[in-house]
Amino acid sequence: MAMIPLGAPQLRFRRFSAALGGAIQGVFDGTQFILGPRVEAFEEDFATYLGVRHCIGVNSGTDALILALRSLGIGAGDEVITVSMSFTATAMAVLHAGAQPRFVDVDPVTRCMDLAQVEAAVTSRTVAILPVHLHGYPMDMPRLMALAERHRLAVVEDCAQAHGARIDGRVVGSWGHLGAFSFYPTKNLGCPGDGGAVVTGDPALAARVRALRTYGWFDEQRVSAELALNSRLDELQAAVLSALLPHLDEGNHERALLAARYRTLLEGVDVGLPSYHPGRVSPIRDLCPTT
Ligand SMILES: Cc1ncc(COP(=O)(O)O)c(C=O)c1O
Structure with a gap:
């Protein structure tokens, strides 16, 4: 019996090996290996692709979710409405931020969050909604954003499984207040290691994510002003991602x-x-x- 692998990212890396080899060599020829010019270039390229103003490269999709939630000031005592029908990292990110996930079920057809249940799950503690675009299948974002606006809730999109999926011609990640992406090797846009990104149209949130991914440094003084992470995208992964993005x-x-x-x-x-x-x-x- 032939086994069909769940994913085979090596095939994509081999297919583009000439371009990837050149991109990787460029890193070795340079002098910066973490948060350097290739990370900056990829952040710009990915933001342009998505049509958002800001992209911040981080260490993984899990960290992207945690940092997106943390940038909103979400923490102890807060509730975030999300789905359990996802990868474990979605709910874990809420807990890492110090908040409580409040689960709603998915629509059996779309396998995305059931909007009718979201409305009923809102409490006085709810601060945000965290929908997941599961299996490349985008959530109905126009209706979700209308609901969120009605209840004055923030929306963080979990886009780890849906790079490039569109709703009415507009890509996922560009609808919510923030979007979180994973570049784990098997993802539609994947690198040969761990990687992730937070995207947002809000410059203040972008500045917070940038600081929180680097020890809470908000300026050149490098004072750790807040409990934060070391969650940086490295130059090798960024070089590969820039070479793969056009495909x-x-x-x-x-x-x-x-x-x-x-x-x-x-x-x-x-x-x-x-x-x-x-x-x-x-x-x-x-x-x-x-x-
Ligand atoms: C829906 C979803 N969210 C979050 C993540 C976490 O991403 P990472 O593995 O890069 O931390 C994944 C990864 O598989 C995922 O599928």
Whole structure:
């Protein structure tokens, strides 16, 4: 019996090995290895790709979530509405920030947060909503943002599984107050190590994330003004990510074609396939009609 691996990031690294080799050599030819010019260039490239003003490279998707929540001042006594139908890091990030996750279920069709349950889960302690764009499947962000605005709640998008997924032509990560990405090797945009990013349109939140990823240093004086992390993206990972970013949409399209092929070949087989809704959004949905 042939085993189908869950992921094979090495294939992508091999496919672009010439460009990646050059990018990596460039790091060795330079003098800065952490938070240098390649991290800055990638932050700019990724922000441009997403259409957001600020991108801050960090050590992982988990740290991106923690730092996004911390930048909002979320902590003890606060509740964050999120889903348990996610990778464990989503709820852990809320706990690391000192707050309590309040779980709502997902919609069985979209597998994203059920908006009707969110409304009912809001309490006087709720400060934020943390939706997850699961399996490349984007949450209905226009409706979620309207709900959040009504209740004056912050929104942090967990985009770790949905780089490049779009809602009404607008990519995930650009809807909420902040977005958190993982560049773990198997992700749609993945590096050969750990990596992550926080994105936001708010310069004050961006400045807070930048300080909190580097020991709480808010200025050149390097005074640790707040309990913070060492969570920095390194030059090697940034160089690879910049070389792979131009291929993200094409890679997503290939995945969509493969998903469509699975769907065709599995027709009539008694297995539960994800359902797709027309209209919104992911590249996969565009190719797969509603089932
Ligand atoms: C939905 C989700 N959130 C957060 C994370 C955490 O990312 P990382 O492994 O880079 O810390 C992941 C990683 O798999 C994820 O799938």
